[in-house]
Amino acid sequence: MSIQSINPATGQLIKEFSEESWFTVERKIVRAEKVWNEWKNTSFTARAALMKKASAVLLKQKDRLAELMAAEMGKPIKEGAGEVEKCAWVCRYYAENGARFLKDVLVETDAQKSYVSYQPIGTVLAIMPWNFPLWQVFRFIAPSILAGNCGLLKHASNVPGCAKAIELVMLDAGFPKGVFQHLAIGSKMVNQVIEHPFIKAVTLTGSTEAGQKVAAKAGSLIKKTVLELGGSDPYIILADANLKEAATICANSRLINNGQSCIAAKRFIVEKPVVKKFTSLLKEKMSQKIMGDPMDPATDLGPMARIDLRDQLHKQVLKNIEMGAKLILGGQLPKDAAHNAYYPATLLTNVKKGMPAYSEEIFGPVASVIIAKDSNDAIRIANDTTFGLGAAVFTKNKRKAEKMAREQLQAGACFVNGLVRSDPRLPFGGVKMSGYGRELGLHGIHEFVNIKTVYIAG
Known part of the structure; x- marks a missing residue:
């Protein structure tokens, strides 16, 4: 063989x-x-x-x-x-x-x-x-x-x-x-x-x-x-967060390595008062990423690793839409899809419990926005998963965020106002x-x- x-x-x-x-x-x-x-x-x-x-x-x-x-x-x-x-x-x-x-x-x-x-x-x-x-x-x-x-x-x-x-x-x-x-x-x-x-x-x-x-x-x-x-990493966006900065970090985290990272942001849990503004900013940041030849230094988003993985991802996206999620960006197979593994930056909103984007690991350039009533509801949603690799909180209230990261979020790595990443100086793993x-x-x-x-x- x-x-x-x-x-x-x-x-x-x-x-x-x-x-x-x-x-x-x-x-x-x-x-x-x-x-x-x-x-x-x-x-x-x-x-x-x-x-x-x-x-x-x-x-x-x-x-x-x-x-x-x-x-x-x-x-x-x-x-x-x-x-x-x-x-x-x-x-x-x-x-x-x-x-x-x-x-x-x-x-x-x-x-x-x-x-x-x-x-x-x-x-x-x-x-x-x-x-x-x-x-x-x-x-x-x-x-x-x-x-x-x-x-x-x-x-x-x-x-x-x-x-x-x-x-x-x-x-x-x-x-x-x-x-x-x-x-x-x-x-x-x-x-x-x-x-x-x-x-x-x-x-x-x-x-x-x-x-x-x-x-x-x-x-x-x-x-x-x-x-x-695996991971289904939640990023919590509280109402007092710097939304523009948070959207930039969130887009980068979701699309790094063409969205194929265990610790990439996958579920964006946003407090209701700012969900529309944050979603608009996230769409803007994601749409600015250039999809193209991975050999080109200008490219931000290359193909996925294999065609079968891309096709599996697309089925997950379509399933979410069938169940009521709204497609805000991307979600379409590119031309000549049979001969390459490209998939565009994709944004889903109105994601709810029971949908694949809520509970499964979405291993590709697909972001999911979930509405939370308040910070306690956001914690509940973040922990409502079988996974526990990484998590992040975005807010100007650092004392509150640290308490959430240290005591409330069920994950092996919890970050405040930053992109979850591994570092040789810090232990890395999940629960x-x-x-x-x-x-x-x-x-x-x-x-x-x-x-x-x-x-x-x-």
Whole structure:
């Protein structure tokens, strides 16, 4: 069988890759185990030096990697360049701070000496999605490999070129062969990989359905998992908010990466007195985004990653309209839709409970406006979801907003007057059906280590 890289802007085949056999995959797993027995004893200083080199390699190859993402999954090239820079940042961040995060922590007990030590656990399987094909992987690589683990990557099947490019970045940086390897396999072989005794843990970013399957398999084998799954992120717009500024941020959040982001704003919950004005401003900001060739630096909105995903999104939009939602912007398939995956910036209003845009993850450039009676009603609507990844509040009353973000919103990341985003310095992850565990920050590097108690009686 083969894995195909297809340009979503043209429908043309870029390259075909052969799917690896189990024999080849198992050899890679065994190689990782052998290398790990040496890598885990490598000094942190040496590991950090290599991670800094990886950062430099990424920046050197920024333009080429941005073009590769644009070609394979349609990311606007200017966003791709920013993604590469962020990958370089996370490598530098952990190289500079990892030693502090992994330092032994003395704890006073009745022992002569007792402390907590953080030790690597072995080879971790990373199952990653196509929407941020470099960032999702490097936010795993930087903390996990720096902590002394090895990594195996099962990437999404529509970005095989990106997967191979990541492996080459690590080799170019000087990491020993086997510390990080890409597995050119489809989803059918994943369970077999998880079952291998040399695989010690699994991290997955993807759909809730995929997370359930991986968690069930890993759990049956008592293997640690970290899951970052879907989201239906609410952005609450209170009546006293700076509406123009909020609309600008909301449009950017909804349309970043062609609307294909777990933490993109999806449900705009607006207090009734300002719903008409905010909707008008949001429509204006969204309509200003330029849809076009992702290779063109002027493009804001490229194609979606695949035609089938675009068609699924369009069905969701039509279903909302059938159920009473009003189409304010977009919502039409472009010309030559059979040969490309473009979908315009789309705005729905009059969205109510029971509609797909209220309860499902809308993974594309579609914004949904929901009316709230007041701030308490807005919180109720925001939390009325099975998801809990990101959320935001827009208001001039920062004390009220902080209380809402800290105590009332059920999400892993809550922002005030800003776009929800990941940051190497802060933990990232969700609650409810959005997953568990954390990536990034101090908490992220501790996910895949043995948090070991050492007790010396005397």
